[in-house]
Structures are given as C-alpha cells and as structure tokens.
Amino acid sequence: MEFDKKIYEGIFIERPNRFNAKVLLNGEELTVHVPNTGRCREILKEGTKIFLREELNPTRKTKYDLIAAMKGDMLINIDSQIPNKVVNEALLNRKIDTLHKYSKINREKTYGKSRFDFKLSTEDEKENYFLEVKGVTLEDNGHCMFPDAPTERGARHILELIEAKKEGYGAGILFLVQLDNVETFSPNDERDPEFGRALRLARENGVDIMVYNCKVDKNMIEINKKIDIIL
Template sequence: MKFSSPLNEAQLIKRYKRFLVDLVGADGAEFTVHCANTGKMTGCADPGFQAFYSTSKNTKRKYPHSLELTQNTLNHLICVNTNHANKVAIEALKMHQIPELLDYEIHQSEVKYGKENSRIDILLRDPNRADCYIEVKSVTLLDQQQGYFPDTQTLRGQKHLRELIQMKLQGHRAVLLFMVMHTGIESVKPAAHIDHEYAKLLVKAKEMGVEIYAYNTTISFEEIKIKHRVPVLMA
C-alpha cells in the first residue's frame, strides 16, 4: 500500500480529543492534524516522537493533514492510521501473499453480516467452497518486547469475535487477521490485562475453530507491505 501523497515530518506535541494531534514543524510553527485512530495509542504518540503526515487535496477538510506514522525513541516506525491495516491486508490477498487465504475468486469489503449488525472487513467467496469471513485488527501496542491487542477495552472487538464464532458454527470459514503495524513487534498476544473479556473470547473463538493469524509489515515513508507471519501467543 503506497501512501497517496508524500509524507512530511514534524515533531509530536500531544494527542487530544481522540482524533486530533498537535505537531511542530522544523520552522517552529505549531499546527493540528487529524488522527484516524480510536484506540488509546499507548506508546505510539508520546510527546517528542517524530511524526509523519500526509496532506489531502480536499480543500473542504477542516484539517488538511493526516497523521500516518510515528517513530519512537527506539526508531521503530508505527502506522497510527488504523484505516491502513485493511488496505494492506486486501492488497496482500490480491497479490497472493497470505498462503492461508489463497485462490478465492471474489473479494468483497464491508459486507453486512451476523446478528449484531456488523460489517465484515473482508469476505472471500468461491463457488467450490465455503465463504471466508475475515476481521482485520491493527496491532500497535508494544510492552516489554511483546505485541498486544487490544490497547484499550473494545466492545466492538468483542462483538466481532462473537460474530466470527457464529459464522464458523454456520459452516463458513472465520478468520481473525492481526496486521502488525509496528516494526518493533514480532509476536502478538491478547491483552488480558487491558480487556479480559476480549482475551477470553479469543480463546473461545480459537477453540470453536476460528482461524487466527498475525502478519507483520515493512513500513517506510513511501509504503507499507506485508512481511511474514508471526506467532500469536494465547497464554
């Protein structure tokens, strides 16, 4: 996935009101950018981190700039725009880079499904086998050299796990795909210390046959690409 416009660099001052981040440029001027991330962003948006932002051509936007990447004190690059996880996953599927999910004829996104009014991130279809429902989650929380998901309590994430379990019970393939969007993370673990219910549901989902995969990524200032599969540690 290539960024739609060249990224510019600044320094992060603070994040606030959930979707807003203040930056300061090399000239000392401060300005506000939009941040498409509903999570807590622990360790991803600390004051003083380097920040990399894109600029929209849409002149009607209140905030023309969007925060895309940050760089922590260990020089790890972190994609903080959670919208990109789905884009990277879809591109990888189309380029046949996820061996577990090959050779489906039809790729659809944001399809309504389930009993809890959900939309599946990716739906794969093929006339010769069961439909494959894929939920994609962006992993950016690094703590003590371990990657975790989620970084805050997620009722929405809990709902998605319940929906995947139901899809599996109905005879479909159900997949949870963790996209690691942090270059310092080499394995993923459910964050039971943050959302105990999500961790319990993840264990249940695996027991019920939901497939759980994690792939890390190569992140640069030009693009983000899938790299290779990494372990998901359930305990």
C-alpha cells in the first residue's frame, strides 16, 4: 500500500511519554504523535533519522505522526495502525497462502470476550476463520521478536483463538514484521513469558501461526514473504 499523505524526514530527540515524541524538522523542534504505544527503545534513539506523516486534521494537537525510523541501514515502520491495513490488502490480493480459500473479509469481529482483527469466510459461508494480526518491530541481527513489552491482552487473544479452533472454526495469528531483511521470528520469552507459553499452546491445538516480513519504503509498505518461526 502507498501512503496518500505527505512524508517528511526528521531527527528524533526524545519520547517524553508513550503518545508523543520531540523531533527536529527543518531545524525546528516539534512535538509529534507516536502511533505505537510499545516501547520501541531499540529504534527511537536520540539522533535517529525518522519519518513523519503529515496530518491535516485541524482538531489534532499535533500536525505529524512519527511512522518510521532508521535502525542502521534498515527502515522500520512503527505505525501500529498499519499491519491490519497491509494484511487486508494481502487478503484481497490472495497473497497469504494459508488463507486463499476465504473470499469474504470482515474486520473487527467478536468471539467470546475478544474482538479479532478479521473474520474470514468462504463464498458459501460454510467455513469461517478468525484471524488476529500483530505488528512486529523488535529486531536483533536478522531475528525478530514479539512483544517488546508485556501484553496480557495478546495472550488472552491467543487463548480465545484456541477456543474458537476447538469449536470448529479456523483460527490463526499472523505476525507482520514491519521491516525487510529478517530471517527468523520467535516469541519474546524474556519480556513476556506468558505470551510465549500461550503461542506454543496454540500451535499444539492447531491454531495457524504465520510470520511475514514486509517491503518498506518511506512512502509505502506491503507484505513480502514468509519467514521461519522458532518456537
């Protein structure tokens, strides 16, 4: 998908809280919104080149969103709203092998106490599939991990997927790595052991676990290819 808003290059200064950052844009220090409540400490470091998306909504307190940053020579998209849009585009274009047969795509559907990102159905609606999407930005020497901070909600979603699978639905979780040039993925057991345990339990119960990296540019992002999962 290509971004339909103007993108500007700046320099990261600091992140005083989860929602905002201070950046330098054309020599001026500005406060911008960070559309990712994760820590992103390995990415957002003082002096890092970052990319801002212009937002022209007059009711906003900030004019820009910080959507991407350089880590060495890698460009990482950190916008937490992007993964669902990228996966939706991939589903429409039949780019996800496991899910080819599902032609009907519905967003934000509830099962149990969880609201999953997608409910997919075959044309005759005899087969239904719940899909949860997680954006991944944490990378170390070509290996990526999720989450970068504890997420009780994430583990709960996985357990609900297991229940959906037991009741006869298709169920899967797709980790979308928001960068290229990574080869492997694993749950981040050090930062959230409960999530890792839930993910391994999901695999044992037949829940699909998929990991794709992305082609990323300052003006676009799209799903690329599967990478290996280490559980």
